[in-house]
Amino acid sequence: MTGDFPSGSTIYFAEWIPVSLTYNYQTTIMFSTVLFSGLSIIGAIIYFIRYKYKKQLNIITSADQAREILKSDQYVRHISNAWLINTLSIVNPFTIHDKSLLKTFKNRVILILANWYKEDKYEELVFVIGKRIDYHIPLLQLNNRKLCLSKLVKQVTLDSFLTGVLNVNANDDLLTELPDLIIHLWKNRDDKKAQTRLKELFVNNNDQFTQSEIWQQIQTILSNHSSAISNMGINDFDEKISNPLNIIVPGWETMWRVVFYSLLELLRHPKLLEELSLQLNDQSTSSQNCLLLECIIKETLRLYPPTKNIYRTHIETGEEVRIDIQHIHHNKSAWGSDACTFRPDRFQEKLTDEQQKHYLPFSISCPARHKFAYIFAGAIITELIKYCPTFTIAEESMLPSTDKLLDVTRNSYNDLLILV
Numbered sequence: 001m002t003g004d005f006p007s008g009s010t011i012y013f014a015e016w017i018p019v020s021l022t023y024n025y026q027t028t029i030m031f032s033t034v035l036f037s038g039l040s041i042i043g044a045i046i047y048f049i050r051y052k053y054k055k056q057l058n059i060i061t062s063a064d065q066a067r068e069i070l071k072s073d074q075y076v077r078h079i080s081n082a083w084l085i086n087t088l089s090i091v092n093p094f095t096i097h098d099k100s101l102l103k104t105f106k107n108r109v110i111l112i113l114a115n116w117y118k119e120d121k122y123e124e125l126v127f128v129i130g131k132r133i134d135y136h137i138p139l140l141q142l143n144n145r146k147l148c149l150s151k152l153v154k155q156v157t158l159d160s161f162l163t164g165v166l167n168v169n170a171n172d173d174l175l176t177e178l179p180d181l182i183i184h185l186w187k188n189r190d191d192k193k194a195q196t197r198l199k200e201l202f203v204n205n206n207d208q209f210t211q212s213e214i215w216q217q218i219q220t221i222l223s224n225h226s227s228a229i230s231n232m233g234i235n236d237f238d239e240k241i242s243n244p245l246n247i248i249v250p251g252w253e254t255m256w257r258v259v260f261y262s263l264l265e266l267l268r269h270p271k272l273l274e275e276l277s278l279q280l281n282d283q284s285t286s287s288q289n290c291l292l293l294e295c296i297i298k299e300t301l302r303l304y305p306p307t308k309n310i311y312r313t314h315i316e317t318g319e320e321v322r323i324d325i326q327h328i329h330h331n332k333s334a335w336g337s338d339a340c341t342f343r344p345d346r347f348q349e350k351l352t353d354e355q356q357k358h359y360l361p362f363s364i365s366c367p368a369r370h371k372f373a374y375i376f377a378g379a380i381i382t383e384l385i386k387y388c389p390t391f392t393i394a395e396e397s398m399l400p401s402t403d404k405l406l407d408v409t410r411n412s413y414n415d416l417l418i419l420v
């Protein structure tokens, strides 16, 4: 590389430094330019390397590796979930790193959910769900007995969770606006207007929440762990521990999806829907002991896990991982060549060891995984089908053919209409 200097002499790059010592105006400019460019290039390289390693996620698709990470104390979730504190003001085991808080919170949820395994409580839950469906369908119904399935499922699931589980009778504003606000904030994390509206909805329902014994218990657990929460530099402590989303997000955000995708698959498989309706109309079969319904829910959770990805950060190295649950659930060597086909009867038989290893819709620790998720989703699906005897897709709406998987991106099938 060569360059012409004012002295008229041609010098080589390696000779610039001694030449620049002559300090005439142009050599100074040249020297500064080279120095500046050099530093910029080095800066850009450093930035690129840091960005690459900081942003690059290690994607985990092996079931063995996923389970190792989920069990390990070295990988934590609160770092990847920090945005939940800033956007939704959530303080719970998803965002606070504290073993005692996790254990107490989880055990309390296990006890609360176990309440509904008893026959009489289960019947009570089914009754409440039926009532909530009765309430929402006429409100959502358009002309010609049509209504938007996604709105119906989101509102009924939220209302049933609040009324049936938390014993909170929220007002219509909260029931109709909250689902879309949460989903909107998941994508638009800095939308301050939406955050303010979310808070307003809870303030307007404050009386209802303060009367709920279960909600009080959850808040007490959080206040008993105030030092763990403060240690994480969290401000507005009182406001955050009294945020109902601390329990609503884990319980509702996952639940509505499994109900919705189960119903979408039933709409695509009319024979299966007919068979299920027959079994559910038989007085001797309740949704709690209907094996076909359980298989449909399990297969939906396999094909469309509500938590598609689980994020973890290595506490020492800062390495970030994304466990691709959906990929693991679609693994052909575990599930066979029809791994991407909706076939609930695969759950009629005992799963092989490989399949059990490749089934992680609840990670390894969700308190609803043994029974409650099936009871609750099953009761909502049953009551909806019973309420809507002509449960079919309206002629102006469409679903992909059954040889394709349903779209799982947020807001998909948002405008799908059904006939009720």
Ligand code: HEM
Binding pocket: 077, 093, 094, 102, 105, 106, 109, 247, 250, 251, 252, 254, 255, 258, 305, 306, 307, 310, 311, 361, 362, 363, 364, 365, 366, 367, 368, 372, 373
């Ligand atoms: C179909 C329904 C559900 C699905 C698919 C589901 C899925 C999950 C998943 C994947 C995790 C682990 C997340 C992570 O490690 O980052 C989790 C944890 C948790 N879930 Fe669920 N969940 C469901 C229903 C519920 C319900 C109804 C509740 C409570 C009312 C609940 C409460 C929790 C809690 C407290 C945790 C944290 C427990 C721990 O990590 O030890 N979940 N759930």
